[in-house]
Amino acid sequence: MSALFYFREKDVTNVIAESIQKARVAMSKRAFGESKALLDEVLSAEPDNFEGRYTLAVLHRAEGQPANAKVLLETLVAEKPDFGRGFQELGLCELALKKEPAAITAFEQAVEHDGSLIDSWKFLTTAYRRQGDTRAEQAAMQVDFLASLPTELRTVISYLAANRMADAERLCRFFLQQNKTHVEGMRLMAEIATRTGVFDDAEFLLETVMELAPDHIEAEIQLAHVLLRRQRFHKAHKRVTSIYNRNSNPSPQVKALYASVCFGVGENEEAIKTYQDMIRVSPNDPQLRVSLAHIYNATGESAKAVDLFKQAYSLKSDFGDAFWSLANTKSYRFTEAELTAMTDRVDSPSTPQLDKIQMHFALGKAHEDSKDFDTAFRHYQEGNTLKRETSTHSKEQLDIRISSQLEVCKSDLFERLKGVGHDAPDPIFILGLPRAGSTLLEQILASHSKVDGTMELHDILDLAKRLRGRDKSSDPSPRYPRILSELPTERFTQFGQQFIEDTRAYRGNAPFFIDKMPNNFFHIGLIKLILPNAKVIDARRHPMACCFSGYKQLFGEGQEFSYGLEEIGNYYRQYVDLMDHWNAVLPGFVLQVQHEDVIADLEGQVRRILDFCGLEFEEACVEFHKTKRTVRTPSAEQVRQPINTSGVDQWCNFETHLDPLKRALGPDILDAYGVTPPA
Template sequence: MTLEEQKAIQQLKQGLMQSQHQVVISGCNDILRRARDHVDLSQNALKEVLYLKAVAYRLMGNVNSAIDTLNELIVYFPNYARAFQELGYCYLASDQKKAAHSFYQATRFNPALLTAWLQLEKVYKADGQSQALALCQQQIAFLTSLPKPLLGATDLMHEGQLHKAEQVCRQFLASHEHHPEAMMLLAEIGIQLKVYSDAEFLLESCVTLYPENDRAAAAYQNLLSKLGKFPDAAAVAKKRLEYAPDNFTVKVGLAHALVGVGELDEAINVYKSLLSENEDRPAVWVALGHALKARGDIDEAIQAYETAIVYANDFGDAYWSLANTKTYRFSDELLTKMVSLVDAEATKLDDEIHICFALGKGFEDSANATRSFAYYERGNRLKKRTLQFDIAKTEKALQAQQQAFTKESFDKTKGCQAPDPIFIVGLPRAGSTLLEQILASHSQVDGTMELHDILGIASSLSHQSTPYPLNVSALQEDTLTKLGEQYLRQTRAYRQGAPFFIDKMPNNFIHIGLIKKILPNAKIIDARRNPMDCCFSGFKQLFGEGQEFSYSLDDIGRYYNAYEKLMAHWHNVLPDDILTVQHEEVLDDLEGQVKRILAFCGLAYEEACLAFHQTKRIIKTPSSEQVRQPIYKTGMGQWKPFESNLEELKNALCEKKR
């Protein structure tokens, strides 16, 4: 938000405090009118202005105009908690059911809104909803137990004001050292700011200081899983189980960590044990489905996802999980049901997003490109509005890699000399899972998964006086060696004993400079695909996390251009160290490309690499079922039926040619 915007909004707030409601409304309308006349208005300013306008309408008694303004605000910002809380106040006098639903939505998006919880408490008491009341009162007790600065910081964090929240939290910790709630909150803020190394240190310290604090242990375990440190996450889960051997959430956390390290049979047994105690656990059915899918038991996985829907009719993740098998086909009856769900007022935002992506896939499979794109576009639009992604910042970050690494930056005699890793990089949905499956079929190569360890090392270097990547060239030889050894040590748990192993994290293309500094003998394979196919395939995919560039056609096109520019730079400064493999050439000449890939990796030719679909191994990416089949070309040109809707993507991709 600009300084001018801040001043204007402060004046509006002062007017509101002085009950100058009509003046505030007029001031808001003036700002919105100027924005419509192409005067730039930041997203945060737009949010504040519409919110203040709605509050002013309500306070002057014009509730209908307040509701209309809030509905407009929610279209722009579908996860803005205060808009839903204000909507709840608007409905209090006229519609208790809508008021309760609005307050509930507010608490979902910002669990620190104490006033919304207090309103819900009244509703649950009046309706005799004992279970909901107990959970509500538990949250009220927790919030009221927090020191006021921490309650304020928690509220700021959930409202997206992360730097303000961090400042308040650090000030509190300065006078209340090692306060567990403050440490956990600061760690959560760090996670949202993607300062993962700091967050990990805070949570590890908190668990060490307070070993019986399960909330801290759970937060630590979740972060370790997010960072792909599944062996560590499993160790924390087992420790938690010692303190609470019968705790349901602890057992679920353990099973998730076991899936992460590839111990699928044990994880599946845990999930099935929990479901034998109580089948009405839809999220567990979906988690079981994911584990079964990773093991290759697709029919059982589908059955698990379908069972989740039986117990939770509007559980979006279950519908998307069915679509995300890439082989499941929705019936016309189920598609009709899903359409009604996404339009139902009671459907939660996250469920609506998941079902929209599932409907996109469902209507695409039935050759209805118009309806398919409408739901893909809706799902992407809603998802993007929940994120704070700026493609311009990402473009600058990729340009910084080019500035930080020159030909002279690299000395192959420095760093860890182990030749073990084979990195497959590129954009998501570019065919990297197929290349991984081909290589993992070789007797000398272990397939692993999308490992987060390089991203973690890069993150650990990001918060020094000279920021990453500009500080890499100044790292001492022993530091480079230690970082390479650290990577090998952290990834050992995912290997099965072969001399070489694959790291298939696509985003590692950004960090090729770092990789070749700490592991100069690592092999790099760049998975390429036709830009339109690759980008549109990414647009159709709802990712579990990350890949925030994929929820806008313009963003994904610009990201693809930035990726190509960076890869051209890596080829220039690291000649002969990177193999580009075009997906379409693999489909046209599998044997020729397999021999080319193996030769680049220094591996002898093996027939098993041609029969890659027969290799049984854990695969956790969306392409898992596709690479368990022989080569097929139906994925080529899938964007063409949607061509009339893809001008924005075409224009973005064409920018590099201008």
């Protein structure tokens, strides 16, 4: 019996990891027999151990058996298609087997998934130069860059490639404690902050890098990407335009970034022209076509968008983004040929997971359109299951977010702080859950001559993050909202003024403007304290319709709660509880607008909304579909059409599959809407 079996189960993982490390040390000393014995023991205890099998493959190559190693490695990279180290080792095996073209392909895949693999970059530099490939110079620059980095930072890059965020952050923080102004260390720390959603930290770090190294073009590009993620479009536009103009021949990366920031600030023609120029230079790049199509879709030129999405999947048959983007126009109907193509590609082992996710959602939409609801649900379910593997949603953290607001933001807090904040009446917040009809309400209000439509602004969310500080989301008593009862009263006025100033760049000349960030429902207490004269509209929709519509929507980012029926049902229930609380402690501050009521009595609800906002009635609000403006949400095409009832009861077609959602919503919500409870 293997010695490993003598350990308690909880110890086995550590023992196996230690045995694999010992096997690697023995291999480095060319003690191949000892290494093999250790690995045999590991794989006897855990035959599927990934690192054990990888180390055995390395051992096979070291012993002069590259063919055996290759068989193992091909299995490993099929199981884990982003395994950079595996592709590098596969490349070394191909070299040993004198198959240089295959080696080049493997090394290219290695650096695509893990940019820290300096040996792969070195080989590619040599191979590209021998072939006269223009990529040789870039590969050589990457070798020089990696060689200049301390070992710790190369390890951080490898951790990032493997999505080992906690390990990457721990090692990078330790390095920066010893090297406080190391530019590349700060850039990596900013990348970690970006990936974990702490964008204000990322922006601060990169601004500091730019002060230390004003000519660091890569850091400035990285900063521009962070500003885009924070929807600081005008700041990003200023930086990127500067980069773009001071280079006589900007790189494709800079050109694409320039097009993005132009779109962000509403310079749509310039963005379109830039993408068109790039497509002429790189006609086989499908992503450029999708990026251009999204602009056309947002500006109402859906026929041009559809044509570009089709061109994109013609260039890359497993390009899930193109298929999902077609589905996301909502009105597009897939052909039988497209349906067959997606079905074939979604089942192929070579199709990347993200593309599979996107195609599952697109197939769900296609089968729903053809009224094959069981098959449609299967694809929605498979897409959600795959997506949930990468989701960061936590029911426990949601409980803390809700309970802390209920505990802190009570009537006595608002009574004690009555009169604080900035008195500007400009903002109209439309909030609630995604797919609840908020884009329709925004389009109605933005059709009024005195109201500017903007987008889903991040300013309130960013303020909440700043107030939370470095508290972890799992802390049972987080600093925010607790700090609201401790702040000097003048800070609320400052926060309100800052909100008005920071959002001015998104507005036109109208006296009022809309912030349509749905997640602001968590922060209605904060909004009341900093902007007491703001208007808040709760976009509410039938729970089954709203939740199932969210479940079948693949979001660009965020809304992590939406990829499971139980998760989204629980989220809706918690949202209702919190909105009930806000209505109790801030009576009259929030107007609830039921989506079904808007569809049934458009003019009546329009008048009700305008009265609440202190606006006179304008016929344009009823004829909202005629308003020309950029709409960046999945409902872009729908709000350019007159009101229709086609989506009201779509969830009923899937009701036999929705018992987990009903159970999560609970009897009170089901009873309020007359929904039959689960059996």
